[in-house]
Amino acid sequence: GGETTAHYDGDGLLQRKISGDGEAAYRDYQSAGGVAFPSVIEFSDPHGVRVKITFDEPEVNGPVDDAALTPNL
Numbered sequence: 001g002g003e004t005t006a007h008y009d010g011d012g013l014l015q016r017k018i019s020g021d022g023e024a025a026y027r028d029y030q031s032a033g034g035v036a037f038p039s040v041i042e043f044s045d046p047h048g049v050r051v052k053i054t055f056d057e058p059e060v061n062g063p064v065d066d067a068a069l070t071p072n073l
Helices: none
Strands: 003-010 014-019 024-032 035-044 050-054
Touching: none
Parallel strands: none
Antiparallel strands: 003 014, 014 024, 024 035, 035 050
């Protein structure tokens, strides 16, 4: 729960989300299959923990092999 504030740029792309749980920053958008996709996402929490995820060649809505959805029991 709680309140979340989102900030967008002039093109309507999400730049930041801030909540009581922390902050997420989205930047360096690129086209992935015709969809705007941030190539860098950074998360931080109120304790100062930071995580940075960088995508080199993102695929959006691509096919998924059935084996990837079958549990290996």
